[in-house]
Amino acid sequence: MMMGGGELPGLLVHEIGGVCGILHSHVAFLKKHFCLITMKEFLENRKQMSKKVQAIYLWWHRPAIDRELLQSLPNLKVIANSGAGMDHLDLELIASFGVKMANAPRAVSSSTADTGMALLLASARRLVEGYQIAVSSTVEYSKADLLGVEVTGATLGIIGMGSIGYKIALRAKAFKMNILYHNRTRRKAEEEHAVGAAYCQEMEDLLQRADFVLVAVSPTPQTRRLLGERELGLMKPTATLINISRGAVLDQEALLRALQTGAIRAAALDVTIPEPLPRDHGLLKLKNVIVTPHLGCKTEQAAYMITEEAVENILAALNGLPMPSEVLPS
CATH class of the missing domain: 3.40.50.720 (NAD(P)-binding Rossmann-like Domain)
Incomplete structure (x- = not known):
């Protein structure tokens, strides 16, 4: 289980590696700021994990954000997306739970x-x-x-x-x-x-x-x-x-x-x-x-910049500061 780090805020990610998981090369950077929790770990121990999660990092649209997940995360404050497009998210639904959102346009x-x-x-x-x-x-x-x-x-x-x-x-x-x-x-x-x-x-x-x-x-x-x-x-x-x-x-x-x-x-x-x-x-x-298979911004450098931008936005939200790339419901 990828726990530890004392009082570090819990960050929910889909998985590490694999088709839709965050890159292994980004794990060390993320663990400097967060306690990483995968969806598998969350689902296996939902009662304990639900209160730990304060942020979600979406890597190529995963994990999927629906009402059930949002209801199960009482301390969730922010969702950061690994890209500019937010069409895969129900922004009104997320905002109704008091959760802030950010993308990575830069x-x-x-x-x-x-x-x-x-x-x-x-x-x-x-x-x-x-x-x-x-x-x-x-x-x-x-x-x-x-x-x-x-x-x-x-x-x-x-x-x-x-x-x-x-x-x-x-x-x-x-x-x-x-x-x-x-x-x-x-x-x-x-x-x-x-x-x-x-x-x-x-x-x-x-x-x-x-x-x-x-x-x-x-x-x-x-x-x-x-x-x-x-x-x-x-x-x-x-x-x-x-x-x-x-x-x-x-x-x-x-x-x-x-x-x-x-x-x-x-x-x-x-x-x-x-x-x-x-x-x-x-x-x-x-x-x-x-x-081509949605290559878009898929370079090693851009991928790391996306994660850096996500961390910047998440930390700002958790500390009550303005988020550089906040996205509001239209």
């Missing part, structure tokens, strides 16, 4: 922006197809018509110009891309000028003009199915769609039809619904689609 923005640009470049230059040809035992050479499209000088449309979207724009500027963006609120003039971005008040305008459409909106009820058949139909047949937001932002069946019929050139998806997709899903059978 830690994830640069690495997620890198993932967005990696997908854009990989799709443009057909890197996955090229790799499969290079390692094939039956192909002797690459066909002359394995042609990609230029990124330099192309028009990039960013839907969602928050911290991640803005860092994508900074990267795209280095490729001399023409940058359009659509956002709920317009950026300051000096911020637009710094990356050479032009604001599109209507998303439809962006969709009609962009060679690459990159979706980086925050996952909210308002952004669910933001892009469907009508929106995809506005895109150029030579355009590529990149999604690093959430799978639910797209109508996946409409996207599948658009890719099959040539309504758009290609798609690169780091997020799907569900994750992973069923093995027989049509999107997995198309050559003009790249699907």
Whole structure:
């Protein structure tokens, strides 16, 4: 049992290691500040453990937070999430128990922006197809018509110009891309000028003009199915769609039809619904689609920064101080 540490506050985590557990390399840092309690330990000794837990650290959406769990934790004060998106949580329910919430926007923005640009470049230059040809035992050479499209000088449309979207724009500027963006609120003039971005008040305008459409909106009820058949139909047949937001932002069946019929050139998806997709899903059978397993901010450095940000928020909440990344119910 991972107990000890005297008066250290109890921190509930799903598990250590495994598919959804906190990383072994983070344990020593967490144990400097908390008494770690796994869900298995909690469930095996609920009566004793329930009063010890003062905080929960969610690592990739685990453990699941429901009314039953919240009712069983009378001293719970704060839940810290290992990422920016909070769409997997019932924020109203959690707040009704007097529990504060925090996310980790600072830690994830640069690495997620890198993932967005990696997908854009990989799709443009057909890197996955090229790799499969290079390692094939039956192909002797690459066909002359394995042609990609230029990124330099192309028009990039960013839907969602928050911290991640803005860092994508900074990267795209280095490729001399023409940058359009659509956002709920317009950026300051000096911020637009710094990356050479032009604001599109209507998303439809962006969709009609962009060679690459990159979706980086925050996952909210308002952004669910933001892009469907009508929106995809506005895109150029030579355009590529990149999604690093959430799978639910797209109508996946409409996207599948658009890719099959040539309504758009290609798609690169780091997020799907569900994750992973069923093995027989049509999107997995198309050559003009790249699907990655929600790599987003998954780098060693970002993962540790996420945990550092979570600890900072939890300690602030437990000490009655302002939380740097507090999330309030909308």
